[in-house]
Amino acid sequence: MTRAPLPVAVLVSGFGSNLQALLDARARGRLPVDFRLVASDRPDAYGLERARAAGVPTATIAPAASADRAAWNAALGAALREAGAELVVLAGFMRVLEPGLVRAWEGRMLNIHPSLLPLHRGLHTHRRTLAAGDRMHGTSVHYVTEELDGGPVVLQARVPVLPGDDPESLARKVQAREHEIYPRAVRWVAEGRLEWKDGGPWLYGRPLRRPVVV
Numbered sequence: 001m002t003r004a005p006l007p008v009a010v011l012v013s014g015f016g017s018n019l020q021a022l023l024d025a026r027a028r029g030r031l032p033v034d035f036r037l038v039a040s041d042r043p044d045a046y047g048l049e050r051a052r053a054a055g056v057p058t059a060t061i062a063p064a065a066s067a068d069r070a071a072w073n074a075a076l077g078a079a080l081r082e083a084g085a086e087l088v089v090l091a092g093f094m095r096v097l098e099p100g101l102v103r104a105w106e107g108r109m110l111n112i113h114p115s116l117l118p119l120h121r122g123l124h125t126h127r128r129t130l131a132a133g134d135r136m137h138g139t140s141v142h143y144v145t146e147e148l149d150g151g152p153v154v155l156q157a158r159v160p161v162l163p164g165d166d167p168e169s170l171a172r173k174v175q176a177r178e179h180e181i182y183p184r185a186v187r188w189v190a191e192g193r194l195e196w197k198d199g200g201p202w203l204y205g206r207p208l209r210r211p212v213v214v
C-alpha cells in the first residue's frame with residue numbers, strides 16, 4: 001500500500017541536531033514525511049537555519065510577541081494547524097505547552113527526552129544520572145501528554161555509564177543514539193505502524209504496554 005507522506009511540523013529551540021537527523025533520514029528516502037514547518041520560540045535557534053538549508057518553511061513564534069502565555073500557545077497552535085501538520089515532533093523544544101494545546105494534539109505529538117523515562121524527568125538529566133550512580137542511561141521517545149515528560153514511552157535507547165563519564169561525554173553518547181531512534185519512531189508513525197488508539201500507543205496492531213528498547 002502506498003501512503004502519502006505524513007505532514008509533519010517540528011518545534012525546536014536550539015541546535016537542532018535531532019531535526020537534522022530527521023531531515024537527513026528524509027533526504028536518504030528513509031522517512032516518508034513531508035516537513036511542512038519548522039517553528040521555534042527563538043529567532044536565533046540554529047535549527048531554523050538547518051530547516052532553511054533543507055528548503056523547509058520556518059517560523060519564529062516568540063513568546064515576547066504575544067500578550068501572554070495563552071496567546072502564545074494560541075499562535076503556535078494556529079501555525080501548526082495552518083501548516084497542515086498531522087504529527088508534531090518536539091526536538092529540543094524548551095518550553096512547556098499549555099494543557100489545551102497538548103490535548104488538541106493528543107496522540108499526534110512526540111518528544112525526545114535524554115533519560116530512560118520514567119527516570120529523570122525535567123532538566124540536567126546527565127548530571128542527575130551520574131549523581132544517582134545509575135549504571136545505565138539513555139534516551140526516550142514518548143508521546144506528549146499534560147504530564148511533563150510523563151506520556152507513554154514508545155522507544156528507548158540505552159547508554160551504559162562508564163567509569164570516567166562526565167555530563168558532556170554522556171550527552172554526546174546519548175545524542176548519537178537520539179539521532180538513530182527519533183527518525184525510527186517518526187518512521188513508525190509515518191508508516192502507520194505506530195498509532196494512537198483508545199488513549200494510548202499501539203505498535204503493529206497491539207497496545208504498546210512497554211517501550212521498545214534498543
Ligand code: GRF
Binds near residue numbers: 016019091092114
Ligand atoms: C536533546 O538531547 C533532546 O533529548 C532534548 O533536547 C536536546 C536537543 O538537542 N529534548 P538538539 O537541539 O536536537 O541538538
